[in-house]
Amino acid sequence: MQQEPEIAAAVAVGSRRKGRRKPEFLPGESRRIGYLYVAPAFIIYAAFNLFQLGQGVNISFYEWDGLTPGTWVGLANYREFFTEPAIRETYIHVLELMVFYALAPIAIGLSLAVMLSRIRIRGLTFFRMLLFLPMVITDIVTAVAWTWIYATGGGVAGHPEGPLATVLKALGLGRLVPADGWLGNFHTALPAVGVFGMWGGFGFSLILFLAGIMKIPSSLYEAARVDGANVWHELRAVTLPGLRYELQVVLVLSVIGTLGTFDEIYVLTQGGPGTETSVPAWQIWSRLFNTGQVGSAAALGLIMMVIVFAVTYALNRLMERGASD
Amino acid sequence: MGRVVYENVTKMFGEVTALRDFSLQIEDGEFMVLVGPSGSGKTTALRLIAGLELLTAGQIRVGDRIVNRLAPRDRDIAMVFQDYALYPQMTVYQNLAFGLKMRKMSKDEIDRRVRHAAEMLDIGELLERKPRALSGGQRQRVALGRALVREPQAFLMDEPLSNLDAKLRVQTRSEIKHLQKQIGTTTVYVTHDQVEAMTMGDRIAIMNEGLLEQVGDPRSVYEHPANTFVAGFIGSPAMSFARMNVEQGDGRLTLSHSELRLEVTGDPAPLPFEVIVGVRPEHAWIWREGQGLRGPLEGRVQFVEMLGKESMIGVDVSDDVTFVVHTGADSPISLGDRVAFGVEPGRLYLFDPATNRALGVV
């Protein structure tokens, strides 16, 4: 539920690590001491995470309300994943969110980084700090501001109207302003959530891309220019290959982050209006606590975990294959 | 007794054999250089002594102990790493003292040893600095010092000069050699640079693809290479090789390669029909009658390398054979010229093409 971007990056990178050689012991090296170092962390992790995952697997085979004894239903909870439109819908929403969490930040971050990289920026540290701020402040706080930004007041005098609506109206684009506010309108709620999430994360990709671009030797650009490359060629031949690793991190991380989206939904829309912003993690939470479908929630949680794993794995394979071409 | 002995040591990494049935005895106080191209197993051999790798078969002794399974700390050796491996957050003093502290040596003794080593290496002023604030050469000395203070049975050095610039390298190598003679500690020194090997080693062990090709003092290795690999590896510029047919009889030996013919008097042991002939550039001269050179051989000049007081010229004697020939710096030879050259007597190395082993010198 709290998919940290950096954690997602870890998953991304962790899974792509090549397996190490078969353990071979060095002279005089203790064969057991490694366990001692790992033990404290592992014990607490196994006892308060892994063990419950096992229990979760067990629960997922029951229809259980969390209170009375469950009924064994075998794979029925898993079957729901394929049969219930409500669940399918959540994954469609997540796909839509990808535009905001993965594609847009990469496109915007990349183009900004390309533009900014052409000069030495004074005070970059300061700007970096500003760009990183949205990431470190909890959604609980920032959501407050975003509800204001998205408010439109239905156009009634005296109702709070957010700056977004004010600006659009001033530009003569008032017809774009949904009366129900961006978060209350069925068509705009999901994109609005997406923009909020994007705002919280785009600084990270921009900074990563900027750092990456600065590492590309300028001789490569010079060589490209000597060869008569235009901006577009330069991007394709020099910048993108040079940023391959940064791209991979941002892409994998944002895709995993999107799949696990929860906080934004919890603080902004609670899945509404209707079920328009319901995402898998929210659906699970809601089954768990609002409607008492604990077994079903466990099964959906495990399915989500498998999907996240599969997507991460596939993306990494894809990126690596792309790199070796 | 600082003797280091390998007995039939084999080291495999997974399915790759890094060192194959390697036996070598390094005497007490000896400066032994392990030399070879990358992947030859020389570094592995060194790390096996240090205990940084576990051998697959065989035995290693340091002093009179078998150290196969001893931890590095118990082997009584010290090592100088290629990248020096200085502890970045410690001062030079702390770097030198660390190993002694770990051995629970008294503070006074540590201080004595550190100051002594610092004096020997002339790094007394640097003791309070951190590695970051040192030049490459200074770091290198600190790395040596860290080995020195330990007063071990053997020093192990893994290409310690490779990160220095050319000039400093030459200077340092004689300093190390000098230091080693002064202290008299057995030293195993790994390098890929044959010049370093020739100038520093009491003996040189030439390695290739996990095998020991030849051991000996620099002169004998140079003069009597055991095989084409050693012959080609030792000496600079490298030896030129050519496959030649052999006609032997009546006390004369004729070596030929297409149009090329070379007649040699003297009758070595019976040779196969074909041999590899090796000629060191320093033994090949532009032909002049009456100098007792063997030849002449003729060919077209393919390249000219000015070295200052002399030049090396590459001469194509046939489509696939080029000899490098020595000439004075002022010689008027230029590219494309046809030249004739000859070889000093007793400097034609013959090798068996089947085994690459040396057959003799004529």
Next chain:
Amino acid sequence: MRQRVRFTRRVSVLAVIAIVAFTAMSCTPGTTVTHKSAPPVPTITGVTETEPFTLTIWDQESGQVGRIWDQLNTEFEQKYPNVTVKRVNRDFGELKTLLKLAISGPHPPDIVEANQGWPDMGQLVKAGLLLPLDNYAEAYGWDQRVSENVLAVSRWTPDGTQFGTGSLFGYTTMGEIVGVYYNKTILEELGLSLPTTFAEFEQALATAKQAGEIPIEFANSDGFCGIHEFGTIQDQTAPVTYLTDLIFGLNDLSFDTPENIQAATIIQDWVNKGYFMPGFGGAGYDDSVNLFAKGEGLFMITGNWIVQNLGADSTGFGFFLMPPMQAGGIAVATGGAGFPLSIAAGSEHPDAAAAYIDWMTSDHAAEMLVPTGQIPLATGVTTSVPSGTVLSDVINAAATASDNNAIVPYEDWATPTFYSTLVAAIQELMAFRITPQEFVSQIEEDYSKFQSSRV
């Protein structure tokens, strides 16, 4: 390829671990349910223990009501100096979320304020987590103080399979009623009188709209308010017995009825005509209450609980029940009992908890709570409410509905998932994402699924 082999091996190792872990834990989740029977009728009422102890209560009262609770607690502690009352105050959503977890432990709260109906109280009863209160009710005479209608919504068969009959699991003397508030000034300005039929009400809406006023102050981003708008219309289109039976799960009823479709059609019609506050989909309930209190909007359809926001003795606002379809018909309203208090089965001080409930439902408590807009249900409570105030309107309307037996319980009690289903479906209905027919089908699906699972 080697990579893949290694990967497969890793996966298989994980699988083995997972299987081992799984078999180790493969037991049915949930503890065996033991349904406690009602404690014996206490011979002495009140707190009998003398040792100091703490009574913990989980409630969802905030604002003015919350402050009065604090005061009542202090008085209770003064009355029984060995008792400390600890309030854990969580909002409606949190309480819904967390009560089930909290109450199933070895040290549950003693008293909980759980919502009636299948989603909350029903689940707790079924799991044997609440104590039947019948004997306490007898000892304290609770059943004599309020009408059976009020008690019925807290009644369950002890195994939790039947709603509306059986043992008593919660008790309150405070009532709720959902109706129409109106702004007297605007009503006057528009030259309107109080509507007496549904048609007149719609006429009033049209007039207000024409005059540029907001006919109905309404905000639905929180969701629950939409249930009340719909319910209030549905109360007029569908028969009372149908609605009550639907909620109690009697007589195999369906949600897919012409009356319900009619109610859904009316609400869509109102949206179409712009009778609701513009931007209601994105506005919050509390904001809308605040705006209404400040004079925006002719009507607001909601419950008695906003009286405290309007000011109990305010004469600027009035309240009436949604008028019936036919002239002279009976106005039916949603409401009835407020949040009841229940005793956790695991409570170590059930007698004291009962004494506490009696205290919180006493006439004294009622007198303090009524000015906040809570409706006294107990017979014989004398409250001096000045007439002409919004509070008196509310209390009178509730009394009328009660006398007419025209109070329908909250619809979201009908199934464990009904609240979520209704909120989403009404939001979709009011945004024209679904037709009235789709709306009732969607809800019927939830309803029938649950009803068939009960059999």
Next chain:
Amino acid sequence: MNTAASRTQIAFNYFLLVLVSIVAIYPLVGILLASFYPPGPASAPTGFELPPTFEWHNYVTAWTQGHFSAYCTTSLIVAVVMVPASVVLSILGGYAFATMRFRGANVIFYLFILGLIIPTEATIVPLYEDMKALGLLDTYWVLIILEVSGEVSFGIYWMRAAFMSAPRSLLEAARIDGASSWRTLWRIMVPFAKPAILTLSVLTFADSWNEFFLALVFTVNRYTAPMGLTSFASKYQLQIALTSAGAVIVALPIVIVFIIFQRDFIRGMLTGAVKG
């Protein structure tokens, strides 16, 4: 390229950067401004205009009435115990995975990595039951233990990468110098990995301070700062100025920690993320 052209380019670049930065902090400034509005259920300011008067007193009111001292104390106590514990465990584990060989190391490491994608939704109910059985509900310990167990996966991954980026010779030199693995860790590797450790600590601190769901589910009297904020906000629903003041109070410690460490933090972040 002539000077004039590059000057416009530079100007354009700064313009762009300033624009992006404004987008980044605009909502935050909104909250800050709103926190100074006069309190009371006023018509909600949208927070993006200067308040008529600066009501510093809002902070005092929020702090005392909102019990933020209690919430912040909880967050602080939990963080003070949890951050060092989690970082030390991560250092130990990361060190073992980076430098030691032992049977099953890979499997154990991947089990840790699994922790990064275990959805809390699948485990929270069993977790609740287990914590209940241990009698840890509503204690600092429940937050500390669960946060640690949630953070070590990432921490171990992170520290392993950091230690693996150390030259191998450094470890070997220490081995030859006779340092035990324990000494090597604390005397050689930890000083070497200081920037990575700092970044991990800041991240962990932020996670701990911002913890919301664990506090929501597992505590009643031990609300963390963000949980306290939601509780405060729901009690003072129309008090936008006060709620904003509360929000600023909750966000401030993180912002301060971040500003103090930001240079090293971002550096560690970049190397961590890119080196992997």
